[in-house]
Amino acid sequence: MxxxxxxxxxxxxxxxxxxxxxxxxxxxxxxxxxxxxxxxxxxxxxxxxxxxxxxxxxxxxxxxxxxxxxxxxxxxxKRRIIEHVFIAEEKPPSIKEMLGYYQTGVTSVYFHNKELSEEWKRFLKEINSKLAQLNEEALMIQFELQKQEEKMTRREVFSFWKKGAATTVRQMAPAKWRFNHQNLELAHYFKEYQFKEIELDESKCTLCKACEMLCRKNCFHFSETELTISAKTCTGCMLCADICQEKAITITDNIQRASTRIHHLYQKKCSSCHAAFTSASHVEEECVRCKKMKQYGSFLG
The missing domain is CATH 3.30.70.20 (Alpha-Beta Plaits)
Structure with missing residues (x-):
């Protein structure tokens, strides 16, 4: 060193x-x-x-x-890596971490002992299931190594996750080295796929746009005529579903080809107050204000 x-x-x-x-x-x-x-x-x-x-x-x-x-x-x-071989330790890495390593060329796992722990067995089953969904080959298992073992330093791990980065010195802050967190996103490595599915219940959505305002991955985009939802960059923080007071958004794990869903917005006239309003549902007949008034009025008695 x-x-x-x-x-x-x-x-x-x-x-x-x-x-x-x-x-x-x-x-x-x-x-x-x-x-x-x-x-x-x-x-x-x-x-x-x-x-x-x-x-x-x-x-x-x-x-x-x-x-x-x-x-x-x-x-x-730190992770021990020999060429394209991940050296298995007592505890497996996270699935997200291994998928990132896989896309940078680490396609095998070396075990010192042929008797794998139950934790590693579960890990290999899950990671290979996800690789199959991504149309990738399964991780190979090795019990013998030909090359000399080496341990990746913190500096090398940084370079591993961000090849072609600016010099490490430029990533420094006073008395602290800041790891480049953004490069742990799987969207960087599997550009044709999405790992989450975002579903919208059009009958519940009030078009408040809170999801668009708070989503740091820019999965939601409103225009005058459409709501576009792209789950490609979704990492499953669940904030959009949490903040939706109408519970109109559902996030599920689902690896599939990246796609964009377009929800058309309809210009309507409220059947109660006769004011113009926009709705995500083509069958909605009342504006949000009138629906809320009826809802709370019924609740209060």
């Missing part, structure tokens, strides 16, 4: 949750991906927002991989 690498690894840093976290964007967010991934329970909610407790954090990096909006800052964990 060179002097520069030793200096970089000696920098004082702590993992932290950035303000791009969906729970910082809206109090309606229900995302708990970082909490669920932390085996040390180092991440807790304070006033509804996640914070990392440094005294309990082991800097394993699992939360970085699991965060759907890349809002966890810190060093990504």
């Amino acid at each position: 060179g002097l520069f690498d030793r200096w970089m690894e000696s920098l004082d840093y702590e993992f932290q949750i950035l303000k791009t976290c969906s729970r910082y964007q809206s109090p309606f967010s229900s995302c708990t991906k970082c909490l669920d991934s932390c085996e040390m329970n180092a991440i807790v909610l304070k006033d509804g927002k996640p914070i990392i407790q440094p005294n309990q954090c082991t800097e394993c990096g699992d939360c970085i991989a699991e965060c759907p909006v890349q809002a966890v800052e810190g060093f990504y964990p």
Whole structure:
């Protein structure tokens, strides 16, 4: 390891949750991906927002991989790689992480022991199922290695995830190296596919546009005549579904060819107040205001 690498690894840093976290964007967010991934329970909610407790954090990096909006800052964990072979350790990486490695040429996993753990068996079954859906070959398993083993440094991991990046120095901040979180998005590696499906219940949608305003992946776009939904960049933060008061949006895991759904918007005249309004449903006859008034009036008695 060179002097520069030793200096970089000696920098004082702590993992932290950035303000791009969906729970910082809206109090309606229900995302708990970082909490669920932390085996040390180092991440807790304070006033509804996640914070990392440094005294309990082991800097394993699992939360970085699991965060759907890349809002966890810190060093990504080291992985042992020999050419195109991933060296299996006690615990498997995340599915998202391995899919990223796969697209950069890592197509085999080496095991020291032919008796695989149940956790690794489940992992291989799931990753190969997803690779099949992506029309890719399954990960190969190896029990022998021909080349000398080497361990990727933090600097090399950065380069691995972002080839052709500017110099590492330009990614520096005072007393801290900031990992390039944005390159953990699978949309960068599987450009023809989407990993989520976004469904809209047109009969419930009120065209409030909250989904468009808060979606950081730009999955929603409103025009005067159409609502366009593209799930290609969706990472499943669920914020659009959480903030929708009408529960008109549903997000599900579904690997498929990337596509765009167009929902036509209709110009209508309210049957109650006779005012003009726009609706996502061609059978809607009342504007949102009149429907709400009837709904709350019925509720109040």
